[in-house]
Amino acid sequence: MTQAKVCFIGAGNMTRSIVSGLINNGYPTELVHATNPSQAKLDALHADFGIVVSNDNVKAAEQADVIVLSVKPQLMQQVCEQMQSLNLSNKLVITIAAGIPAARYSEYFNQSINLIRTMPNTPTQLGFGMTGLYADNNISEVHKAICQQLMQSGGKVVWVEKEEELNQVIALAGSSPAYFFLFIESMIETGKKMGMDEAKARALAEQAALGAAQMVIQNQDLSLAELRNNVTSKGGTTAQAIETFEQGDLRGLVDKAMNNCVARAEEMAKTF
Numbered sequence: 001m002t003q004a005k006v007c008f009i010g011a012g013n014m015t016r017s018i019v020s021g022l023i024n025n026g027y028p029t030e031l032v033h034a035t036n037p038s039q040a041k042l043d044a045l046h047a048d049f050g051i052v053v054s055n056d057n058v059k060a061a062e063q064a065d066v067i068v069l070s071v072k073p074q075l076m077q078q079v080c081e082q083m084q085s086l087n088l089s090n091k092l093v094i095t096i097a098a099g100i101p102a103a104r105y106s107e108y109f110n111q112s113i114n115l116i117r118t119m120p121n122t123p124t125q126l127g128f129g130m131t132g133l134y135a136d137n138n139i140s141e142v143h144k145a146i147c148q149q150l151m152q153s154g155g156k157v158v159w160v161e162k163e164e165e166l167n168q169v170i171a172l173a174g175s176s177p178a179y180f181f182l183f184i185e186s187m188i189e190t191g192k193k194m195g196m197d198e199a200k201a202r203a204l205a206e207q208a209a210l211g212a213a214q215m216v217i218q219n220q221d222l223s224l225a226e227l228r229n230n231v232t233s234k235g236g237t238t239a240q241a242i243e244t245f246e247q248g249d250l251r252g253l254v255d256k257a258m259n260n261c262v263a264r265a266e267e268m269a270k271t272f
């Protein structure tokens with residue numbers, strides 16, 4: 001497949017993650033452009049990855065085959081409206097924003113566009129990302145393939161049939177790295193309270209998290225309950241810890257957190 005000229009509008013955390021995945025996968029640096037109002041993030045992206053940078057959204061978008069909208073949802077409308085003068089009919093527009101429905105973008109741009117909505121996550125920067133993709137029926141197979149190729153350079157992708165499913169992708173993958181970070185952070189805090197120095201507590205917790213994730217991935221024939229039971233000796237230490245989590249209704253809390261995550265995405269869809 002011919003490689004497309006890609007322009008990221010907004011050079012924040014998520015653009016850095018996707019660009020990192022792309023460049024580490026051999027995507028040509030001269031085909032990747034990022035824009036941002038403040039210079040520091042652009043300088044850092046150029047220094048780290050050698051990509052083209054500028055602060056002119058309209059010019060960068062005009063020169064691109066693929067425009068990746070990577071600003072906060074609150075700013076999306078004004079950023080798209082700025083580009084209304086461009087003819088976007090042959091371009092692919094990819095949005096990574098949470099919440100904003102696909103149909104809203106043609107209003108923002110005041111023209112019909114070829115839009116694919118995606119929901120990536122930050123581990124994309126290491127090639128361990130997970131991205132949900134949604135395209136309306138009018139999007140060509142060529143555009144879908146281009147989008148999939150771009151997002152796959154940072155990890156795995158999953159297409160969803162219905163747009164609402166992207167909100168579930170947010171709860172399960174887009175936002176969820178933060179849940180795991182919070183869990184590990186809490187473990188390190190307790191390790192420190194128990195008297196261990198921070199570096200050692202982090203080394204122990206992070207390696208256990210990595211090992212646990214690999215156990216899940218590499219044992220597809222085992223349920224999560226079986227993996228858990230294999231650690232939990234009857235009358236032993238793990239049983240005490242797990243019982244504490246169950247008594248504190250960890251499952252209920254996770255359920256509530258994920259439903260609140262989806263509810264916020266739904267609320268954002270009405271706001272922006």
Ligand SMILES: NC(=O)C1=CN([C@@H]2O[C@H](COP(=O)(O)OP(=O)(O)OC[C@H]3O[C@@H](n4cnc5c(N)ncnc54)[C@H](OP(=O)(O)O)[C@@H]3O)[C@@H](O)[C@H]2O)C=CC1
Binds near residue numbers: 015079096119122
């Ligand atoms: N972070 C995550 O884990 C994920 C985020 N997303 C989505 O990605 C999008 C970006 O999020 P994230 O990267 O975290 O946010 P960041 O705030 O890190 O990045 C947004 C960037 O947009 C820049 N910006 C502001 N105004 C403009 C403008 N007019 N033109 C061009 N760029 C502009 C900001 O610049 P400056 O700071 O200099 O003002 C900032 O660098 C959001 O829509 C979010 O929903 C999706 C999945 C995961």
Ligand SMILES: O=C(O)[C@@H]1CCC=N1
Binds near residue numbers: 098170174175
């Ligand atoms: O918190 C957010 O709204 C964005 C979307 C998913 C991860 N970060």
